[in-house]
Amino acid sequence: MRMLLVEDNDELAETVLDRLRHEGHSVDREADGEEANALLRHARFDIILLDINLPGRSGYEVLRSMRSRGDSTPVIVLTARSEIDDRVVGLDAGADDYMVKPVDFRELSARCRVLARRRAGASSNLFTAGTLRFDRAAKLAFVSDKPIELRAKELQLLEVMIDNLGRMLTKEEVADKLYTFRESPSLNAVEQLVTRLRRKLEGTPLVIKTARGLGYLPYVSDDE
Template sequence: MRFLMIEDSADLAQSVAERLRLDGHAVDHAGSLADAEDCLSAAPYDLILLDLSLPDGDGRDFLIRQRRARRDVPIIVMTARAGVADRVDVLDLGADDYVTKPFDFAELEARCRAVLRRRGGATQTVQRFAGFTFDPLTAQLVVADETRELRNRELRLLEILLAAPGRIFSKSQLCDRLFSYAESVSDNAIEVYVARLRKKLDGSGARIETVRGMGYRLSTT
């Protein structure tokens, strides 16, 4: 998944980004609301982590603009304001969740997972499709009673494809979802991860189909 973190503390942003990247997420950092708008105009995001106190404005105004524009990307507010009224305020403005600073990284990761599951319409973490079982929390894929471990980018790629079976994703779309601006990506990076995931799916009723000149889609054999 690709996340946008809007946070003016470079140290905190770096720490959070490093932790989320260990889970295979791509993370872009915006230190101001203006930078955030530039990022949003250039790439799609699966989730936004939003600080409220920013050098060029209040994060709540950003939140209001997103919801008025009917942009439904999930937003988790990161705030030092611990009062009940403050938390109720951001939720009423359209935030999907919040964490209070200082927060534990494990809690932030859990809240990200929960918000993404809710937005995907899923209440259970385990997913089943065409003869395989997939649990993103344990990074395990089970095919014919055989457990196969997924590496971070393989896991995220499967999440993307499994969220929309039959939909064609171009290489550029997959790059946008899997890698941040700070990462150097070669032309064949997506091909490498697709090839690895195909091997992991071998023996199930699912396959990653190459649609010539268009991209890839998850289908059944």
């Protein structure tokens, strides 16, 4: 998943970034509320992890600004404020979830998966299509019960395609979902990544169709 962490505590931010990136997610970070709000006006993420006590603009203000613009990106508020009233304010402002620091990273990962499943319309971490099986929690894929060796970016791409079945994705959208701003990949790199994943999915019903000039259309074929 492509995530944005908005957190001004450098030590905590590095810990969260290391954990999420180790799990295969692409994560950018902002430490200032005003800068995060400006970024969110033009950049799109799958999930936002949002602190409340931020310089420039509070997390609540960032959240209210997002929702007023019609931005429905899932948001998990991460804060030291544990009072019920604070939780109510956060949820009423438009947060999808609320976690009190210090967070358990296993729980944080699980809650991120719940929001990702909800947005994709899935009820389980397990995706199955014919001979293909993908476990979102374990980050493992199998074809005919045999594990597929997938690199980190290939796993991310597989998850992106599964979460967008039947929807045309431009190469730019795919790149935005896979890479942080620091990585700046070429569209050729995206093409090569799709080609490698296609090769590893041969014989399964999951098809990634290239539409010239448009992008990629992932779907499950009835012919397999």
